[in-house]
Amino acid sequence: MHPDTRTQLEPFLNRIVLGDCREVLKQIPDESIDLIVTSPPYADQRKEVYGGVHPDQYVEWFLPISAELRRVLKPTGSFVLNIKERVVNGERHTYVLELILEMRKQGWLWTEEYMWHKKNCYPGKWPNRFRDAWERLLHFTKQKQFKMFQEAVMVPMGDWKDGRLKKLGENDLYRFNSRAGSGFGKRVANWIGREYAYPTNVLHMATECYNRYHAATFPVDLPAWFIKLFTEPGDVVLDPFMGSGTTAVACVRLDRRYIGIEIKEEYVRLAEERIAKEQDEDGSLDWEKIVRFNSGVAQEASRNASRKSQHSSSS
Numbered sequence: 001m002h003p004d005t006r007t008q009l010e011p012f013l014n015r016i017v018l019g020d021c022r023e024v025l026k027q028i029p030d031e032s033i034d035l036i037v038t039s040p041p042y043a044d045q046r047k048e049v050y051g052g053v054h055p056d057q058y059v060e061w062f063l064p065i066s067a068e069l070r071r072v073l074k075p076t077g078s079f080v081l082n083i084k085e086r087v088v089n090g091e092r093h094t095y096v097l098e099l100i101l102e103m104r105k106q107g108w109l110w111t112e113e114y115m116w117h118k119k120n121c122y123p124g125k126w127p128n129r130f131r132d133a134w135e136r137l138l139h140f141t142k143q144k145q146f147k148m149f150q151e152a153v154m155v156p157m158g159d160w161k162d163g164r165l166k167k168l169g170e171n172d173l174y175r176f177n178s179r180a181g182s183g184f185g186k187r188v189a190n191w192i193g194r195e196y197a198y199p200t201n202v203l204h205m206a207t208e209c210y211n212r213y214h215a216a217t218f219p220v221d222l223p224a225w226f227i228k229l230f231t232e233p234g235d236v237v238l239d240p241f242m243g244s245g246t247t248a249v250a251c252v253r254l255d256r257r258y259i260g261i262e263i264k265e266e267y268v269r270l271a272e273e274r275i276a277k278e279q280d281e282d283g284s285l286d287w288e289k290i291v292r293f294n295s296g297v298a299q300e301a302s303r304n305a306s307r308k309s310q311h312s313s314s315s
């Protein structure tokens with residue numbers, strides 16, 4: 001990383017910035033972030049709690065943010081977006097699908113889609129569908145070669161090892177190409193004697209409500225899984241919609257540096273308290289330092305906004 005970039009990034013490291021990510025992101029230097037993992041406010045949901053964007057305006061609202069995220073992400077970095085389209089007038093709205101198409105036009109590669117299966121999803125009955133037990137985790141990258149550490153998320157082989165590997169057929173001993181002509185080939189015998197396998201793209205995790213003050217938290221294991229997969233210790237992870245600080249907690253546990261942005265002061269406090277508990281048994285915080293830092297960021301944002309309005313009135 002260029003020394004100037006490092007100097008510009010330094011004040012943001014291991015901080016939750018109070019502010020609107022549409023403004024704060026502009027202050028983060030180009031190509032300085034290794035991983036972005038976030039769950040933005042879902043269209044129109046919890047509008048009364050922390051704002052919300054109408055599904056029809058969601059793409060338009062998000063695109064300037066994804067453009068900034070692309071600017072700050074390193075070429076080898078990844079962006080994991082936790083999102084799920086809501087039901088409007090009895091059918092699934094298409095804003096997530098439209099967003100994917102528009103982000104591709106911005107230059108993002110839609111590299112993969114992971115699914116979060118919510119193991120403990122709330123029971124319910126609807127006339128035309130079943131309860132929704134999964135959310136999308138869209139994986140975007142800037143290029144085909146990106147940092148990925150697959151060994152970090154391997155899973156035990158489990159019962160498959162005792163059943164399938166004990167009864168090997170002739171086709172299991174050499175690389176066997178799919179009869180369907182899909183180009184997919186495998187040699188099952190490769191897995192003999194191994195304790196761990198690579199996981200699937202479905203993550204089975206229970207929802208967690210960290211506490212009653214934030215209604216839409218994801219479980220720590222969720223960002224932690226992607227942090228292990230796409231970063232190394234010391235790398236920088238950004239969550240521009242930090243909420244109760246879950247991504248930061250995962251970073252502390254995994255020895256990564258974090259940058260959080262959150263628009264609601266009460267959530268910034270909640271996140272800071274949570275992080276402090278993670279770092280320090282007595283949970284003590286230097287509030288003066290946090291307030292000083294946040295007011296500096298707010299001043300910079302208002303300077304930028306007035307520069308922008310001067311520019312647009314003079315042009």
Ligand SMILES: C[S@@+](CC[C@H](N)C(=O)[O-])C[C@H]1O[C@@H](n2cnc3c(N)ncnc32)[C@H](O)[C@@H]1O
Nearest residue numbers: 020021041050216217218241243244246262263
């Ligand atoms: C779905 S929640 C994120 C929850 C988080 N993953 C957690 O585990 O706590 C989205 C968060 O984005 C915040 N938010 C909404 N608009 C924002 C904006 N423009 N800039 C920064 N934060 C924003 C909301 O206040 C809310 O806390």
